[in-house]
Amino acid sequence: MGAPVKLVYFAWLRERVGLSEENITLPEGLSTVADLLAWQQSRGETYAHAFEHLSIIRVALDQNHAHHDEPLGTPSEIAFFPPMTGG
């Protein structure tokens, strides 16, 4: 088992998940960001709803944007959020 990872959520993803952050040990075998997203969808109804439309979900690994096809690696913080609307 790997070290616990901090998952953080923003905007409507935070509202749908019902948490702004959680510390969790990820299951073995998640090799890409897409694998991680599929795992999130499998975590019950709340997560399935929050992660329903994967194409509009952005992921940051240790505060760097990551495409869904990128390797997950071993980040200590993973963020999930919708497309950004700042400026």
Place this chain on the structure above:
Amino acid sequence: MAKPTIRVQAQDFDLAAETHLLTEGRYDVGAVASFVGLCRGEGDTLTALELEHYPGMAEKQISTAAEQACTRWPVDGLTVIHRYGKLYPGDQIVMVVATSRHRDAAFDAARFVMDYLKTDAPFWKKEHRKDGQAASWVDARDSDDAARKRWE
């Protein structure tokens, strides 16, 4: 190469004061280009805009864009400030000020930073409306992605 100043803060900012910091006592600067983004009232339907951000990553992403601008154009000074928290129609949200010897570098650097910031800096806007409907998150615009792609 100029070292950009980046601030992510709840409080308001003063464009004139920030500009002064970049030009005071310098006689090599020939151009100042600035942009200020304001909270729109959306035809008097909006009561407030709530700006959520990802602390740490927000600063980091703006810094990356600002440093790229300083590498790409001969910029003498660059300051970017983005606010978060509850803002009201007419309030200032974001400012970019770039200084250079000549106008092209200042204009381009300021615009480049704004275009990158729109798509890459982790901020999200939620609109609170006068009609009492539930507050809603603003959708990202395709035109913002197109604006960013121009620079690639």
